[in-house]
Amino acid sequence: MNSPLPEPALAIAAAAADAPAVLEARGLSYAHGAAGPVFSHLSLSIRRREIVALLGGSGCGKSTLLRVLAGLARPATGEVRFLDTVQAAPHPRSALVFQQASLLPWLNLADNVGFGLDFAHQPQTAKAARDERIKAAIAAVGLAGREGAWPAQLSGGMAQRTALARALARQPELLFADEPFSALDAITRAEMQSLLVDVVHRWHTAALLVTHDIDEAILVADRIVLMGGRPGRLLHEWTVDIPRNREDHPEAVGALRLAILSALRHAS
């Protein structure tokens, strides 16, 4: 959509290595009220079309960091640049997916996907163009034909697909996903993981996937950053150059998993 050049999926991770940053965060610190800092002097950049997994144990501050990066919380120090401008409010080209689908139960599936596209501070678009985007987003997550369904009628997996479509409808440059699959059963989770990779590649967007699941990080991400310590910081970083589908490369996946586990052990 954003690029005129079609790229083979396998080349994307390599091509992204010298791509410009979509998000560049420097020297971020954040504290909840008077409590000690959740993280301090933390820097992270996400390149265009790159999938970055932010990996860390629960309570280490991943969600807080994601909120600061997404412009939903203001850092005590440091700044976040989104597409080369300092971000003062959530950028219209970023979108969120949560652990819970959090669909609005009084709207049908299509209206959930299109929620907020016509808000005052969103880029102004004609209704026809919005409808087109909603349709494309629903098709991208495999829910075409279910536009009129109500959230109460959807399974957990379908609800989370709808949440993903809601994010896609904003044509994001960067998708923030906070443990989006951890409430799903193992089979649905595996489906959603490959759907996420597929959709991110086809829609030419970047993604920051917060997860505490090492395997999920390895299967999905182009790059894994490990968060830990108190106050939190980024402890380690791995570029994942295992070809996709990564399930077909168990040795490489296993080796990386061991490397991550050993880094975790040294960190604690």
Add this chain to the structure above:
Amino acid sequence: MMGANLLLPLSGLVLAALAWAAGSVWLAGVTPIAASFAPLETARALLALLQGAELWEHVAVSLERVAVGLGVALLLGIPLGVLTGLSPLFSRSTTPLFQFARMISPLSWMPLAVMVLGVGNAPVYFLLAFAAVWPILLNTAAGVAQLDKNWLLLARSLSATRRETIVHVILPGITAQILTGVRLAIGIIWIVLVPAEMLGVSAGLGYFILDARDRLAYSDLMAAILVIGFLGYLLDHAARTLHKRWLHAA
């Protein structure tokens, strides 16, 4: 399927009618006038009342009072409930007062209400609104407190204005709870209505009951009781249906 679904509820009603018939036969043995309490007499009276205009006028007056009482309760209860849900300060300073006031039977205000508001519709409206405001207020507050935090995050991620957040997230987000409150409120209003109409008014179902007693028209009285039960059932059913419709859970 349909037959089996109806059979059990119907059997309960039939049993009650049989008990009613037996009871009135027994009572008629003690006081002869009780014969007019019997189901058949009541049915005859009900049919006559339904064909006339008088009962319908009383029903209309009562329903109008329900609507006004509920409307006032909504106008007061929703804003107060939102405030309670949003502001811990307001909530903590009013909770004991509300819990206290809620436990006072609205009918105990009746003499005061008549003294202050005079006879007529005003004290009835007051009593009904006073009875109905608590479930609406408390359910609204609970709805605000239970709003999915992610909805608010979502709104913020869309840089929603305050108005957009209220109109597109908060109000629809608490509508289900408000409707629960309305259902409870209707139940309470309907119960308070009849005694509230027994003082200082000259129309309505409560008035009609007293009037039937004074006329010694006991089968009319029984018929009115049936009408009250049936209308209450319909009102509750309507509120339930509205609630289900809103949640698309029907």
